[in-house]
Amino acid sequence: MGTPSKTVVFVHGAWMTPRCWDWFKPRFEAAGYKVHTPTWPEMDRPIEDLRNNPTAAFKRLTLAKIADHHEKIIRALPEQPLIVGHSFGGLLTQMLLDRGLGSAGVAIDPGPIAFVFPGPVSLLAATPPLLRGPWSAYQLSRSGFSKGFANHDGLKEEEKQKLYDKLVVPVPSRIFFQAAFNIGNGVSPKQRTQPLLLTAGENDRTVTPFIVRQTYAKQKKSPARTDLKEFPGHTHFLIGEPGWEKVADYIIGWHAKT
Numbered sequence: 001m002g003t004p005s006k007t008v009v010f011v012h013g014a015w016m017t018p019r020c021w022d023w024f025k026p027r028f029e030a031a032g033y034k035v036h037t038p039t040w041p042e043m044d045r046p047i048e049d050l051r052n053n054p055t056a057a058f059k060r061l062t063l064a065k066i067a068d069h070h071e072k073i074i075r076a077l078p079e080q081p082l083i084v085g086h087s088f089g090g091l092l093t094q095m096l097l098d099r100g101l102g103s104a105g106v107a108i109d110p111g112p113i114a115f116v117f118p119g120p121v122s123l124l125a126a127t128p129p130l131l132r133g134p135w136s137a138y139q140l141s142r143s144g145f146s147k148g149f150a151n152h153d154g155l156k157e158e159e160k161q162k163l164y165d166k167l168v169v170p171v172p173s174r175i176f177f178q179a180a181f182n183i184g185n186g187v188s189p190k191q192r193t194q195p196l197l198l199t200a201g202e203n204d205r206t207v208t209p210f211i212v213r214q215t216y217a218k219q220k221k222s223p224a225r226t227d228l229k230e231f232p233g234h235t236h237f238l239i240g241e242p243g244w245e246k247v248a249d250y251i252i253g254w255h256a257k258t
Contacts, residue, residue, distance in 0.1 A: 004255050005079050005103040009036045011070060011096075013087025013111070014171040015140045015149070017047060020086065023240045027248040036081070041069045043169070050169040054137035061172040063088075063184045067095045074101050082255055086239050087111055087207060088175060090198075091185060094219070097194050098187040104195040104258045106251050107215070109207040109236055111179050114186035116214045118179075129173040130180060137170035148205040152235045154242035163240070189218055195225040195258040197251065201234035225258060 008028055010021045018037040025035050042058035043050060070092065074081060083102040085093035090110025097105045112118055129138040140149065145168055146160045155163075178184045196219055200212035209230055216228040231238055231247060238247050 004258055005081050006033050007036070007077055007079050007081035008033045009038070009070070009074055009077075009081045009083050009102075011083065011085035011089035011092050012037070012040070013085070013089040014175065015145075015168050016086070017043065017050070017167060017169055020167050020239060023244050024084075024248050027245065028252065031252050033082075036073065036077070038070060038073050040066050047169060051139060054170045054172075058170075059135055059137050059172050059174070061174065063092065063095065063175055063178050066175075067092055067099070070096060071099060071101060079103075082106070084108065084251065085110065087236065088171075088179075090207075091179070094187050094196070094215075095185070097192055097196065102194055104197075104255060106197045106199070106254070108199045108239060108247075108251075109201055109204055109212065110198065110215060111207060112185065112211055113215055113218065114182040116211055116218065118211060129171065129176040132173045134174040134177045136173045138173050139170040140168055148236070150235060150237040150241060151203065151205060152237065152241040152243075153233070163237075189220075189222045189226075192219070192222040193224050195227075196222070197227045197229065197254050199238075199247070199251075200228070200230045201236060201238045202230060202232045203234065204236045204238075206236040227254065229254075 012018050012020050018039050021037045028035050042055050080103040082104050083093045084106040086108040088111040090107030093105045093107045132138045142164055145164050150160050198212050198216050200209040220226040
């Protein structure tokens, strides 16, 4: 066990901007981390512009292109960071570890790696972007966000709508096709040498614990440390809903022991 990196790169997921890390960022900074919250390619624009004018290049984004973008950022850092990703960002975290990047990784409610079966609940959540076709951009509806993404009992409907206005943007539908049909989302757990923590929210209706447990079963074939933590009462938005502090603190504590 060496000295853990004090640099962290947060990788946001689908339908989100880097502002989804507004809760975790100061928590990690207070713990002594240098924090980086990059956006995906083609997303470095005002939120209204992202919503109203998704570019053709954005619609053509693939998991590999998003991973390439983050790889360049990570390779430019003075030390290999802890990589923390949420949702599709958790899938990307595993892809980046697979490329030999990062000192350790945390995949929070991660999208499925290859040959992880999504199950009926998550398939239903992914149906709208799949129906749009692989060359489109799809924005999660207010109802979808409220009932399937941020469905925590402690969030009032008014709070959910404010979060929607602050965070939700379109996503390239193509990455949902990739995840659904095992295209470009493969990793090789037996070759991974960095520690990895996978987390699940008990009431997650987007990436259910069923998915995360399957991912853990595959990832624990690695010779490196691989852990699974399930958070009772939490949903897919466990990085910003009531109780997010215990999620952040658990990750910080886990990383200190790697």
